[in-house]
Amino acid sequence: MTKQKDTSSPFASLAGLADALKSEAQEAEERARRKAREEALKAAEREALARKDADGSKDGARRSPLFDDQGRDDGFAGIEAELLRHAEELKAADGNGTHGQASGPENRSPPRSDIPSQSAPQSKSKTPLKARSEAAQPRKSRSETLRDQEALKAPGWVDDFGSLAAHPKTTGRVHAILGPTNTGKTYMAIERMVSHSSGIIGLPLRLLAREVYGKVVQRVGPELVALHTGEERIVPKSARYHVCTVEAMPAYVDVAFVAIDEVQLAADFERGHVFTDRILHLRGREETLLLGAATMKPLIQHLLPDAMITSRPRMSQLTYMGSKKLSRLPRRSAVVTFSVNDVYAIAELVRRQKGGAAVVMGSLSPRTRNAQVELFQNGDVEHLIATDAIGMGLNLDLDHVAFAAEKKFDGFQHRRLTAAELAQIAGRAGRHTRDGTFGVTGRVAPFEDELVEQLETHVFQPIKMMQWRNRLLDFESYSDLIASLEMAPGKVGLTKSLPASDLQALELLYKNRDIQRRACDPERLKLLWDVCQVPDYRKIAPTNHAELIGILFQQLDDRGVLSRDWLAAQIAYADRIDGGIDTLAHRIAHIRTWTFVANKKGWLDDPLLWQEKTRAVEDRLSDALHERLTKRFIDRRTSVLMKRLREKAMLEAEITPTGDVLVEGQHVGQLQGFRFAPDVSAEGNDAKAIHAAAQKVLSVEFESRSEKIAGAANDQFLLSGDGLLRWQGAPIAKLVAGDSILKPRLMVLADEGLTGAALENVQSRINLWLNNHINLLLQPLVDLSSAEELDGIAKGLAFQLVENLGILDRRKVSEEVRSLDQDARASLRKFGVRFGAYHIYIPVLLKPAPSTMLVMMWALHHGGLEQDGIVEVPQLSASGRTSIPVNESIAPELYKTVGFGVYGKRAVRIDILERLADLIRPLLSWRPTEDASEPPEGVMDRGFTVTVAMTSLLGCAGEDFSTILRSLGYRLERRKVEMTPEEKAAAAENEASGDEPKAASENAEVASEETSPQKDAGADEAVETASADASAEGAEAPTEAVSDAATGAQSEAGAEDAAEEEKWIEIWRPGGRGERRPNPHGGRQKPSGNKEGRGGKGGKRGGPRGEGGPKGGDRNGQNRGRPDKGRGKPRDQAPRKPEKVADPDSPFAALAALKADLDKSK
Incomplete structure (x- = not known):
């Protein structure tokens, strides 16, 4: 029976302590061995450099027509060859058993059966490099030696590059072409590459790689050119020229030509270590070109002493133009800022002022970016709003660059751009031999004189450090991998880079116990590191990205490939084109992740299918985003018109049957009657040219319309409540005050194009219509104004009725009314005049149509047609209401014009007041009769x-x-x-x-x-x-x-x-x-x-005679209603009903009797 170990005994504690000490000793030994190995490699590198400087041999350097007669070799290529030879020697020594081994058998690694045995002829005498290495470095096991050799080879993407992914047998010279923008560096690299049998060029942006790929395809054909980016692979079987992003370049490649663009990005905190690695290690058999800014010259001379450096001057002049408002920016300008929100805000402003702008940002997909740039390049828009992405080699037809910001967030802090960075962006202005300008907008303070001088002369402080990260990674364990990633460069001019997103994801993931359990051997740890290379396009949070990396690693570790259903669900999440600009941009960032995954070899069971799916989704999203950007930031009409004006072409204009005026097929305004109303957005610097083009068709249209109006029937005209005369719905004239209130005039509303006989024809026709309209609606007033049969007081009353538009307060003319005899009254009644108890008025004028006309005629002489109530008050006549609350902002006289008298807080129809008088009059005149009849209600x-x-x-x-x-x-x-x-x-x-x-x-x-x-x-x-x-x-x-x-x-x-x-x-x-x-x-x-x-x-004293009304007194002033003239005594002459006798049997009667008894007892 097996005895169980007592964990609580002191011996168990001692045993645990011994195990811990042993493990710690092993780790210390491993660290010492790794440090010794690093020192040996550094010593070998220094010795190789010293030896190359001593003998000065240049026999291995191939000459190129590009270089002068001083053909130089690449010192770092010699170092690589020496290191490979040294690795082969260590491998052979380890295989023959002559090399020392670790002290204990437990530390020896068994030989790997999957790696064939390789041996090299052993030299009879040790080289100085080998002797120094053996003296300084502890003995390594076979597995360590093979790992070093495998890391040095770093084959890269064998499937994409095939036999090219290997060390070149020979290396050509290194040539650095340095200078400012617009020096033709990228164009020269393309020309040099296609002149060789094969080549590869690395570019800083996916957008730029797509652009260069297109140019190379135009030169040699698509079957010979391959494109390699993290999200896109185009690899023909016969490809000889490879266009890549720098991150997508293999660690080694056997091609005749290698070019690396924008090498100054080696100083970038985030991506600099990748550029540094390619600069130091990637070589062509025949030629290697390094392209970038002149600020890299000291570092290249120090790190690559054998490199040939050529400085290229700028082809055009760059001049500072100071500060300009956005509204005054010249054509072919780019406004540069570093915030997406600022890009959108500036683009909106430029759209309102200039008609539109294209938008370029680094986060856009190549399809969207190319579509936006095309709008600028073909002249649809004259302005470009961009981030610093335009500074990375994008060739644009720019004349001026304006900085709307000078600070940006570089991933770590908000800082001001250096002079070299500003120059990289400002240098986009001016192409080839055409000079360019740069400046600032009102949002940025003017540049200092010293900074301006640097930008104009292209003289800047040199870059002092390149970011570096060890490429020889140790996957034996997680701690070994972290240690190799954190290794210091140990060379002047290089500095260890900050933790990149892949290292951050690795550190976050390894805190998970499941990940620790899975990544327990070098093969799985290497898979985990490979998955960590997936870029964080979404930029949500490091933990969110690490979580995605963990899911990918778990599926690859369990299945070997990603789940089809899971990947399809992730792609479907982004496969929607609804939403705004920000939503679509987020979905593009999401689909870019899966596009990158679909292009990873061995991760999917059918990679071509998933590559097509992700590419189709990205294209749909890109097209939708371009449509949203164009719709939001570009006025298509203005852009088309401006383009035609710049071409100095004759603009074609036409007028549709509905009055829309089109110039070059674009709507520029509306013809309303005889007035051209331009579209508000059509106004601008070129509005005069647009109006001139429109006037060509307007003059012809004016002649045609004047002839139609001259022969139009009366029912084709309409006078609306706002005083506008409309013909076929379009306003052609406006009602204005005339010599008298009954004689208003119509003023033609027309542009200067309506003149001469056409204008006279229109004026004559509308005058005839107005006279007929007034005679039709206001016939009683017109007849009263010209009545010859009236004389004396009747004529005076008629004049007052006309001046008051048919309504008189009877109390104001009570004397005149009493003086009228019956014949005079009858003569006035023939014109429709009615004598009421409270008003003298013409009932026919109280109808809606006459009331509307009367309101306008009154308003023309009392404040104009813009006052309150002009539209609302005429509607009262048709509403059927007998009284309404009074609006204090409306003049009381305006109510009276439509037949409503204002009494306190209400306005009452005057004809309703007469009906009220008819109800009151019988009540006042009623007297008791002999038959004792009941009085009417209300008496x-x-x-x-x-x-x-x-x-x-x-x-x-x-x-x-x-x-x-x-x-x-x-x-x-x-x-x-x-x-x-x-x-x-x-x-x-x-x-x-x-x-x-x-x-x-x-x-x-x-x-x-x-x-x-x-x-x-x-x-x-x-x-x-x-x-x-x-x-x-x-x-x-x-x-x-x-x-x-x-x-x-x-x-x-x-x-x-x-x-x-x-x-x-x-x-x-x-x-x-x-x-x-x-x-x-x-x-x-x-x-x-x-x-x-x-x-x-x-x-x-009395009421109106003969016409009803309150009869408060007779002609002699006596008050018939108060014959007794008693004062202070209540008058109660109405008959009273006999009092009813209370029921003596009711309880109330008993209560009343009890109360009476109590009162008596008091």
Whole structure:
């Protein structure tokens, strides 16, 4: 039976401590061995350089027509060959057992059966390099030696490059061509590459790689050119020329020609280590070109001392133009900023001011970017809004570069661009021998003189450091891999790069225990590192990207390939073209990840299928994004017109049947009648040229339209409420004031193109139509104005009616009306004049059509047609409403023009007021008869009370109705009505039973409207009005005057004792001995004396004669309604009903008797 180990014993603790110490010792030994190996390699490198400098042999250098007679060899190529030889020697020594091994057998690695045995002839004497290596480095096992050799070879993409992915047997000279932009460096590299039998060129951007690929295809044909980017592979079987992004270049390639563009990016914190690696190690058999800025010259001379350096001057001059507003930027300008939001904002502004702009950003797909650049290149737009992506070799037809920002976020901090970086962007201005300019916008302070001098002379501070990361990675363990990645360069001019996204993803993933368990051997660890190379296109967060990397690694580790269903779901997420610009840009970034994955060899079971799918999705998204960018930032009409104007071509214009004016097929405005209304967005610097082109067809159209109007029928014209005369819906004239209110004029609305006989024909025809229109709608007024049969007072009244557009207040002309005899009245009635109780008016003019015309005619002489109510007030005539609330912003006279009189807060139709007078007149004239017939509803003591018929007729009640009556000259009396014993008993009964007391009275007439707080307030006001009327007449009121305080006290008393509640009744009577004119302020009288209100002349004492109305007095000024002229005594002559006797058997009668007994006992 096996004895279990006691973990709690002290011996177990000691055993654990011993294991920990042993593991730590092994790790220390491994670190010492790795450090010794690094030192040996560095020593070998230094010795090789020293030996090359000593003998100065140049026999291995091949000469090229490009170079001079000083053919130089590449020192680093010799170092690589020496290191390979050294690795072969170490391998042979390890195989023959002559090399030392580790101390214990447990540290020895078994020989790998999958790697064939290789041996090299052993030299009889050790070379100095080998001797120094063996003296300084501990002995390595066979597995370590093979790993070093395998890392040095680094075959790269064997499937893409085939036999080219290998070390070249010989290396040609290195030539660095340095200089500013517009020196033709990239063009020269293309020419040199196609002159060789094979070649490869590395470019900094996928966009630029696509552009160069197209140019090489044009030179040699598509079957000989391959394209390699992280997201795109085009590899013909017979390809000899390879166009790549720098990251996609293999570690080694056996081609005749190698070129690396924009080598100054080796100093970039994020991507610099990749450029540095290609600069130091990638060579062509015959020729190697390094292209970039002159700031790289010192570093290249130091790191590559045998390289030949050629400086190329700029072909054109670059001049600083200072600060310019965006609205004043010259044509063919690019505005550069470093924020996507700023790019969008500036593009919107340029669109409004210049008609549109193209947008170029590094995050755009090549398809979208090329479509946007094409808009700029072919002249559809004159401005380009871009990030610093245009500084990376993109060839654009630019004349001016304007900086809208000088600071950017480089991934670590917001910093100002260096002079060299500014020059890289500003140098895009001016192509070939055409000079260019640069400057700033109003958002950026002007550049300093020193900076301007540097940019114009292209003299900058040299780059002092290149970013470097070890390429010889150790996949034996995670710690070995991290240690090899963090190795320092150990050479002046190189600095260890900051952790890139692949290293960040690796460190985050290895915290996961499942990842640690899976990446437990070199093969899987290398797979994990390969997956970490997937770029973070989405830029969401490092943890989010690491999570995606982990999923990819787990699927590849489990299945060997990615799941089809899972990958299809990820692609489907991005396969949508709805949404805005930002949404589409996010989806493009998402699909770029899967495009990169689809182009990885061995990750998918059918890579060609997935490459086609991802490419199709990216193309759809790119087209949709280009459409959104164009729609948002480019006015297509303006861009087409501007292009034709720059070509100095004759613009073709036409007018559609609907009046749209088209120039070159683009809508530039609308022809409305005889006026051309240009589109707002068509206005600008070139608006005159557009208008000139449009005028060619407008003049012909004006002649045609004038002939049509001259022969048009009357029903083709329409005078709208805004005073515009329209023909076929288009305004052609405007109503203006004439010599008199009945004679307005029409002014033709036309551009300068309508002149001469055409203008006269139009004016004559519309004048004829206007005269006919006024005669048709306002025939009674027209006839009154020219009536010859009227004379005397009748003619004067007719003149006043015409001036007041058919409505007169009768009280204002009461004297003239009394003076009219029956013949004069009859003559006026022949013209439709009606003599009402309150107004003299012409009823036919109250209809909607005449009212609309009258409103415009009145407004032309009183403030114009733009005042409030011109459109709303004429609609009252057709609304059918008898009264409406008054809008204080509308003049009262405007209401009167359409037949509505303003009384307080309401406007009432004057014909409805006459019908109200017809209801009131019988109530005032009723007298008791001998047959004791019942009086009509509303009769009260030779006055009247408001009835339901009255309020229904006017559509209002309460204080509004009272205000109308006061304005018409009636006065109010409020009379208290005593409750009968029966009513008091009923009220007490209701109070005892909890019901509300009834307000009905059997022996008093009441108004039809129920009492409300608002009505009580109106009653108080009526009391004050009645008091004022009484004092004006010099007599006391015949009713009891009640103040506000008294009314409030009575209300409180009524609340306390329902049995003692008092009732009030409102009685309306005609005005006193003097007629009062209506007061628009609610009927209140002014505090100052008024002779008319006090009586005054006898002519104004009574109501109108013979025409009805309030009959408050006779011709002699006597008041028939007050024959007794009593003062201070209530007048109650209405017959009273006999009091009802209470039932003696009722409980209320018993209560009343008990109360009487109590009163007697007191």
